[in-house]
Amino acid sequence: MSQEIQAHGKRRSGEEIRSAILDYLHMAAEQTGTGLTARQIGEAFDIHPTTARFHLERLVEQGEAVRQRKDSDGQSTGRGRPAVIYSPTFMNRVREDMISSLCMALETACPDTDSRDRAALKAGQVWGRALARQSRGNAEKDLSPSMTRTLLDTLATLGFAPVTAEPDSSSLYLTSCPFLDSVNTHPIICTIHLGMVLGLVENSSRAVKNKKASILLTPLSSPKGCFLKVAKVDNKPRRKVKQ
Incomplete structure (x- = not known):
């Protein structure tokens, strides 16, 4: 149902x-x-998308909203540009505060790099397992999504805007990061994300039996974003950091 943009027979002002x-x-x-x-937004308010975009951009300028580029279905079609997603500013603030608090807790509890990375990876795995359970719960009973589909859908929902790197569908570019502003201050964020993907993959509806998933995450490896590759082999997850 369209949202009403008129009040008492008079058209609302731009601010309204x-x-x-x-x-x-x-x-x-x-x-x-x-x-x-x-x-x-245009469909909800029965206005042209260009008009909706104008108002959304004004909200971005006013600091009330943020924009991110995100593929509409989580996959690269090779045509056009990723859709621009607008969300209220508080969403990013809540996410930033959450991840920063977790990182500071890990850094305080684990002063040395090795133990910190292990703790960050484990925390990420717990997160990923919870996301996998949630994904299975949201799916229809007769539907068993593939590991790649679950991964794409979950990463898209979290705001990473994943795009498949052709021709290998198990290789992705994460074209956006909801925690990008905190990465330089807390580099273990990437390790948490690595663990999250590992937990998600190993606990998805079609997780590999008798094998572990090998995951390579290369943060900010190209103009497209971070590179993520998932392979069904008996290797440990790896995070490759740009030198």
Whole structure:
């Protein structure tokens, strides 16, 4: 149902429309944990996507919203640009605060690098397992999504905007990072993400039996973003850091 953009027979002002759009972004974030495109906003308010984009960009300028580029279905089609997703600023702040608090706790509890990395990897695995259980719970009973599909869907929901690196569908580029502002201060964020992917893959509906998943994560390895490769072999997960 379209949102009303008129009040008492009079068309709302730009500020009133933007206030309504911001409220709608907050509602979507609380219900789904994700942002919306200009097209989705346009459909909700019965306005042209260009008009919706204008108001969304004004909200970004005012610091009320943030924008991220994200592929619409988590896969690279080789055509066009990734969709631009708009979300309320508080979503990024909450995520940044959460990850920063976790990193500071790990750094305090584990002063040496090796133990810190092990703890970060383990914390990430716990997170990934929980995400895998959630993914299975959200799926229909007769539907068994593939490991790659689960990985793509989950990473997209978290805001990493994964795009498949052709021709190998198990290789991805993470074209966005919801914690990018904290990476330089807390580099173990990438290790947590590595563990999260490991836990997610090993506990997905079609996890490999009798084998472990080997995961290579290369942070910010190209202009496309971080490179992630998942292989079904008996190797340990690896994080390759750019020198």
